[in-house]
Amino acid sequence: MNRTITQEETDHLFKVCENHDVSQYDLQIELVDHLASLIEQHWEEKPEDPFKYALYKALQKFGPSGFQQIKEQKQKELVRKYHRTLWSYLLEFYRWPKMLLTLALSFGTLLLLQNISEIHWLFVFYAALICTGAVIYDVRHKAKNRIETRNGTSFMLLNQLKQVQSSAMILCNLPTVSYLIFTMLRSFDISLPNNNLVLFPIALLITSSLIVLFGYFFYIPQKIKEHFIQQFPEFAK
Amino acid sequence: MYGYQITREVEKITNGQLKVTEGALYPTLHKLEAKGLLSVEMAKVNNRVRKYYFITEKGKKETANLLNEMKSFISNMEVLINPKLA
Numbered sequence: 001m002n003r004t005i006t007q008e009e010t011d012h013l014f015k016v017c018e019n020h021d022v023s024q025y026d027l028q029i030e031l032v033d034h035l036a037s038l039i040e041q042h043w044e045e046k047p048e049d050p051f052k053y054a055l056y057k058a059l060q061k062f063g064p065s066g067f068q069q070i071k072e073q074k075q076k077e078l079v080r081k082y083h084r085t086l087w088s089y090l091l092e093f094y095r096w097p098k099m100l101l102t103l104a105l106s107f108g109t110l111l112l113l114q115n116i117s118e119i120h121w122l123f124v125f126y127a128a129l130i131c132t133g134a135v136i137y138d139v140r141h142k143a144k145n146r147i148e149t150r151n152g153t154s155f156m157l158l159n160q161l162k163q164v165q166s167s168a169m170i171l172c173n174l175p176t177v178s179y180l181i182f183t184m185l186r187s188f189d190i191s192l193p194n195n196n197l198v199l200f201p202i203a204l205l206i207t208s209s210l211i212v213l214f215g216y217f218f219y220i221p222q223k224i225k226e227h228f229i230q231q232f233p234e235f236a237k
Numbered sequence: 238m239y240g241y242q243i244t245r246e247v248e249k250i251t252n253g254q255l256k257v258t259e260g261a262l263y264p265t266l267h268k269l270e271a272k273g274l275l276s277v278e279m280a281k282v283n284n285r286v287r288k289y290y291f292i293t294e295k296g297k298k299e300t301a302n303l304l305n306e307m308k309s310f311i312s313n314m315e316v317l318i319n320p321k322l323a
Contacts, residue, residue: 029286037241073264081271
């Protein structure tokens with residue numbers, strides 16, 4: 001009977017992955033299985049060789065930066081996957097029937113832009129909306145969308161999502177940036193034009209940024225949670 | 238099929254003419270998985286978890302399209318290399 005990898009040796013392979021800076025379980029399992037398969041194939045020809053030597057030969061197949069390359073590529077692909085998910089969600093808001101909601105929100109914002117005497121109040125309103133949204137998210141939805149893993153195991157699928165969400169937080173700064181721009185314009189005696197052709201795109205941009213934020217913090221986490229539970233049901237609490 | 242099996246099968250089917258390196262295999266598999274062209278399933282084998290890849294319906298369609306594109310490219314190249322002069 002052919003020699004196979006023992007549990008102790010499998011544990012050692014996980015440590016090898018850790019030593020190569022691959023600490024995420026979803027990537028580790030694949031690399032561990034590949035290394036183990038290579039070692040078992042080596043033993044088919046030379047069963048007397050020690051585990052460490054067979055491992056050394058298996059690692060040579062990956063090359064000195066093989067693990068890092070695989071890790072970096074997977075991270076990039078996950079970010080692309082989140083963005084693809086976000087795009088398909090966003091397009092829904094620009095198609096019938098959800099387009100009606102986008103237009104209604106944009107026209108509502110346009111009305112505010114037209115009727116607010118001091119433009120900074122609009123951005124105060126926007127900032128208040130973001131803060132309220134953040135509190136509601138923190139209290140109600142964060143726990144709902146959070147994926148707790150058993151033993152605190154790290155998963156690239158989840159870690160990358162946090163990074164993508166952090167970059168989405170830039171959108172939350174839109175009111176501050178816009179306010180600064182308008183203050184600067186006012187200091188040069190340039191007021192906001194009372195022209196719907198200019199104001200409507202601004203209103204649409206504000207509405208779209210809110211939809212994008214909603215996508216990043218509510219829609220994508222929900223989709224990723226479903227995907228995670230489907231792939232790793234034993235790790236989802 | 239799982240990652241290691243793919244490298245072995247490719248080598249076997251092509252009589253060793255094509256060799257897929259580990260550094261090229263996994264990024265490609267992860268890319269196809271992220272695009273929804275492959276689906277995955279996990280199974281426990283010999284004290285470890287194995288990740289199996291399956292081609293999805295979308296993947297089958299994409300394969301057919303790419304093969305057609307490649308055939309068309311090769312036939313165009315053949316015409317360019319051996320033009321039928323009038």
